[in-house]
Amino acid sequence: MSQKHLVKLVCSVCKSSNYYTSRNAKSVTEKLNMQKYCKRCRKRTEHKEAKVKSS
Numbered sequence: 173m174s175q176k177h178l179v180k181l182v183c184s185v186c187k188s189s190n191y192y193t194s195r196n197a198k199s200v201t202e203k204l205n206m207q208k209y210c211k212r213c214r215k216r217t218e219h220k221e222a223k224v225k226s227s
């Protein structure tokens with residue numbers, strides 16, 4: 173049974189969670205950190221990985 177490790181990408185400027193992605197914890201050990209477009213900031217900002225609370 174393999175469950176995907178779902179994470180969200182949070183804008184480091186406004187803390188808005190703009191993107192959701194799945195991460196393979198075995199192959200990717202370091203935290204995601206990428207430049208993405210933020211709708212709230214209306215520009216490309218640094219997005220960092222954050223955990224998604226599962227219901």
Ligand SMILES: [Zn+2]
Nearest residue numbers: 183186210213
């Ligand atoms: Zn933002």
